[in-house]
Amino acid sequence: MKKKLLIYAHYYAPDVASTGQILQDQAEGMKDEFDVTVICTVPSYGGTIEEKYKEKKLYTEKLNGVNIIRIPVPEFSKSSKVSRIKNLLAYFLNARSVTRKLGHYDYVFTISQPPIMGGMLGVYGKKKLGAKLIYCIQDFNPEQIAATEYFKNKSVLGIMRWLDNRSCKQSDLVITVGRDLVETLKNRFKGKTVPNHKMINNWIDEKEIYPLESSNPGVVEFKKRYGLESKFIIMYSGNIGLYYDLEGLIRVVEKFKDAKTADGRKVVFAFVGAGSVLDKLVKYKNGHQMENTVFIPYQDKDKLIFSLNAADVHWCVNAKGIKGVSCPSKFYGIAGVGKPVIGVLEGDSEVEMLISEIGCGRVSEPGNYVDVEQNIRWFLDHAESDELAEMGKRGHGYLVEHLAKDVSIGKYIDAIQAL
Numbered sequence: 001m002k003k004k005l006l007i008y009a010h011y012y013a014p015d016v017a018s019t020g021q022i023l024q025d026q027a028e029g030m031k032d033e034f035d036v037t038v039i040c041t042v043p044s045y046g047g048t049i050e051e052k053y054k055e056k057k058l059y060t061e062k063l064n065g066v067n068i069i070r071i072p073v074p075e076f077s078k079s080s081k082v083s084r085i086k087n088l089l090a091y092f093l094n095a096r097s098v099t100r101k102l103g104h105y106d107y108v109f110t111i112s113q114p115p116i117m118g119g120m121l122g123v124y125g126k127k128k129l130g131a132k133l134i135y136c137i138q139d140f141n142p143e144q145i146a147a148t149e150y151f152k153n154k155s156v157l158g159i160m161r162w163l164d165n166r167s168c169k170q171s172d173l174v175i176t177v178g179r180d181l182v183e184t185l186k187n188r189f190k191g192k193t194v195p196n197h198k199m200i201n202n203w204i205d206e207k208e209i210y211p212l213e214s215s216n217p218g219v220v221e222f223k224k225r226y227g228l229e230s231k232f233i234i235m236y237s238g239n240i241g242l243y244y245d246l247e248g249l250i251r252v253v254e255k256f257k258d259a260k261t262a263d264g265r266k267v268v269f270a271f272v273g274a275g276s277v278l279d280k281l282v283k284y285k286n287g288h289q290m291e292n293t294v295f296i297p298y299q300d301k302d303k304l305i306f307s308l309n310a311a312d313v314h315w316c317v318n319a320k321g322i323k324g325v326s327c328p329s330k331f332y333g334i335a336g337v338g339k340p341v342i343g344v345l346e347g348d349s350e351v352e353m354l355i356s357e358i359g360c361g362r363v364s365e366p367g368n369y370v371d372v373e374q375n376i377r378w379f380l381d382h383a384e385s386d387e388l389a390e391m392g393k394r395g396h397g398y399l400v401e402h403l404a405k406d407v408s409i410g411k412y413i414d415a416i417q418a419l
Helices: 018-030 081-100 117-129 143-147 154-170 179-188 217-225 246-254 278-287 304-310 330-336 350-358 369-381 386-403 405-417
Strands: 003-009 034-041 059-063 066-071 107-111 132-137 173-176 197-199 232-237 267-272 293-296 313-317 341-344 361-364
Touching: 003 018, 003 117, 018 034, 018 107, 018 405, 034 081, 066 081, 081 117, 107 117, 117 132, 117 154, 132 154, 143 154, 154 179, 173 179, 173 405, 179 197, 179 350, 217 304, 232 304, 232 369, 246 278, 246 313, 246 369, 278 293, 304 330, 313 330, 330 350, 330 386, 341 350, 341 369, 350 361, 350 386, 361 369, 386 405
Parallel strands: 003 034, 003 107, 034 066, 107 132, 132 173, 173 197, 232 267, 232 313, 267 293, 313 341, 341 361
Antiparallel strands: 059 066
């Protein structure tokens, strides 16, 4: 008989949150080894909820062999702290309520989302279900909150750190997704026993996200729909949120209003996604007549391959202070389609090290806008050379060998079964 595994997932398919997609891959990738159940919210990543999910207190289904328990949460605005906190608290409290009604589980798996609450849910589930706890830290909080100055009360931040350290100590295994995050964990427990831990990179499904020719009908249609034909496209794809200094970077983008590549193509900066700073970026674009900038909605999962392949170069960025705190998973999608990277990342952060070790892009330090501008100009000057294509090939080759879905999920299975 399979051992039972419970996963707490704030967001889960069909929500487009990157952590939700990662957890879907994990749940479905581990279902042959474990009897997997997921507790998640009703689809709500954009803040709104369909009417069909406003009728009951609980929704259950089986999705691709995984048992899903969806719990209701209030709608929210990503620009409103109060509404977001209410949404997170509703998930936390309702997930605890559901947990109390479950029987024994062998393992509980949780991630660091929602901030602090994800770990606390895991500890609660461990005690209620008699399970071993695996706590996967995708983002360290309160460090992330403090780095972006989203919240500044030092007393509250101290309590949050204490609570999250408690979750780490109560875990049978802490998994981080980057070498720099391992150092943060060690520094938290400096002079004390560091919790049992392991580093496993995130991934992309190389069977779903892979290189396509520019003549592919899906790529051609995407470019046509958004007026990108015959342009040199520098793309940002993902959450347009607080942790990426996009408000600073759009001022660099403004300097390329009339830019062309060495082979004569106009340059366009495409931002694909949504998030709390999107409105600010749109307002800046409109106020500065930036025809070189286009904003595109999130793409459905089955269309993501076309949007990612449409770019000539991809941004992979984090704000200053995020080193050791968060690892931008968008890098794996970029490598998946074999495109070069313009990185804005702190030195010795996980993805900066990967880009440097692989040789698949050029990187600037966050806040060094002069260097960011120079790197963009380098790509424009080399637009028709083979060097860009070679960068992309190196990234894709490394991903297939080391960062593919089955490789990373296999590491998770081995780590859990070894407990």
